[in-house]
Amino acid sequence: MIRRTLPILALFIAACADGEDAGPVRVDLIAEPTDFAEPLAALPSPADALLLEATAQGLVRLDGEGQVEPALAQRWIVLDEGQTYVFRLNDVTWEDGTAVTAGQVAQQLRNAGRPGSRNRLARQLSDIEEISAVTPQVVEINLRRPRLDFLQLLAAPDLAILVEGSGLGPFVIADGYAPEDGTVLLAPRREPPEEIDGEIVEPEPIAPDQTVELRFRPGATAVARFDRGLTDIVLGGNWNSLPYAEAIDPTSARLQLDPVEGLFGLAIVEQTGFLAMPQNREILSLAIDRGQLAGYFGGDRAEARLSIVPPDSEGLADMVGPPWANSTVALRRSFARQAVANWRAANGDIEPLRVALPEGPGNRGVFAALRTNWAAVGIPVERVDWSADADLRLIDRVAATDSATWYLEQFRCNRGLPCSDGYADLLDQIDEAPSERVRSIRITEAATELQRLTPYIPLLRPIRWALVSSRITGFAPNRFGRHPLDTLVAPTG
Structure with a gap:
């Protein structure tokens, strides 16, 4: 059994005695509290993901800049142009003193x-032939x-190595955790005592500024605490909480945006009525003025997206976008109005489309833009609660890798979204491709079919932001929006 707690409190108090330290690094994560009982099953909960990344790790992990670095593996070599990966483990032990073995990993x-795995990345691991x-x-x-994206995949929290629910991350949960309070103290994992010349030598005490005081808070609370100097950094910001950050008018140095994709x-x-036909779903997409929507979040904070698979995704043989991509909004809406009028003449009135958006200040601008854009072509719309039955539901998801296949996998036919036998067959053909050139062609064909089906209407690139105080010296925006807690403050020694 691996212990999750250590008797840190006495060390913490002793280290505070000098009064020199600045105290723990204070982190507020915009998220619901977690009981951290089954972290892998709870993903992608932001709270579980951040705690799992802090207290466990896989063969590799991402550093503060989003680059792959060693974790349980001290080094690795890549053979056969990226088809074989060989990892040598660090000499590390579990809390009970037993060694971490290659067999466990x-x-x-x-x-x-394996088939039927609950892991979110199970389908992305289908390329593994043998471990x-x-x-x-x-x-x-x-x-x-x-x-070439395999190391990025292995660095995901989903592939942390756990024994009896616990792992070997840079931190341990110190002195227990009360999920009802939403606060947890994390302390650096200590090296075990060493025997030197017949004497047991304990490691150096843990200084307060090496610990992390992590709080799970609503967006408004986290931003207000930052504005009052009660926390050093706010993580987990997205499109829906961005108005809270803007309300305190932070400098550009304090409000940091991650260049994520997803x-x-x-x-x-819902696939009945007007939404039953792919061409009608495409009408909804082409009628949207994404520039107007991006402007709501600020021109430098949001970026329009027309295609489901971004054009620079790894593996695409050619760009895949809608045929109307280069048309003006006015021309697109003129076409959409005529198409809607024709459908209504043949089928009757269109029931208001129910759009489910999560609660938060950001949804007001998103819904206002959708309602205005679709009303301009004769399509009524209403907003419904996140838990209610809906026709369209917002997706906000950061890509785990740069590969085009990550996007394709999100729309497999078992996801309950519009699909086709042809799309399913194309996905199978990707796995069976005899060469990289053929595989790229098949990826492009699948992306083209996905765009035609329109199971999803792309709006913008995902928005991820953080509020960063001057005390945080190790923060770096990165393409995965991942900020390991042990990288936030640069070492002072």
């Missing part, structure tokens, strides 16, 4: 990718084809 990665424990400290992973748009969750 291999078994957990196999479990994550072997070559020696107690060497893991070899053979893929069916080269994958999905921010509307999933078609």
Whole structure:
């Protein structure tokens, strides 16, 4: 059994005695509190993801700049142009003193990718042909084809290595955790005592500024605490909480935006009436003035998206976008008005489309833009609660890798969104491609079919922001929006 807590409090008080330290690094995460009982099953809960990244790790992880770095593996080599990965483990032990073995790592990665796995990345692991424990400290992973994004995938919190629910991250949860309070103290994981010349030497005491005081708070509360100097950094900001940050008029140095990619748009969750036909779903998409929508969030904070798979995604043989991409909004709306009028003449009135958006100040601008844009072409719309039945539901998701296949996997036919046998067949053909050139062609064909089906209306690039005080010296915006807690404050020694 791996312990989750350490008797840190006495060390913490002793280190405070000098009065020199600035105290713990104070982090507010915009998220609901978590009980952290089954973190892998709870993902993508922001609270569970951040705690899991702090207290556990996989073979590799992402650093503060979004680059892959060693974790349980001290080093690795990539062979066969990205088809074989060989990892050598660090000499680390679990809390009970037993060694972390290649067999444990291999078994957990196999479990994550097996059919029926609850792991969110299970389908992304389908390229794995074999995982072997070559020696107690060497893991070899053979893929069916080269994958240049494979290390990015392995760095996801979803692939942390756990034993009895606990892992070996840079921190431990100190002195317990009361989820009802939404506050947790994290302390650096200490090296075990060493025997030197026959004497047991304890590691250096933990200084307060090496610890992290993590709070899970609503967006308005977190921003207000930052404005009053009660927290050092606010993480977990998105489109819906951005108005809270703007309300305190932060400087550009304090309000930091991550250049993430992913999905921010509307999933078609009802496929009857006007929404039953792909061409009608496309009408909804082409009628939207995304420049107007981006302007609501600020021109430098939001970026329009017309295609489901971004054009610079790894693996695409050619750009895949809608045929109307270069048309003006006026021309698109003229076409849409005529198409809607024709449909109404043949089928009767269109029932108001129900759009489900989560609660928060950001949804007002999003819904206002949708209502105005669709009213201009004769389509009525109403906003419904997030938990209510809906016709369209907002998706806000950061991509785990740069690969085009990540986007394609989000729209498999078992997701309850518009799909086709042809799309399912194209996804299978990607896995069976005999070469990288053929695979890129098939990825492009699948992306083209996905765009035609329109199970989802892209709106903008996802928005991820943080509020950063001058005390935080290790923060760096990055394409995955990941900010490991142990990287936020640069070492002073």
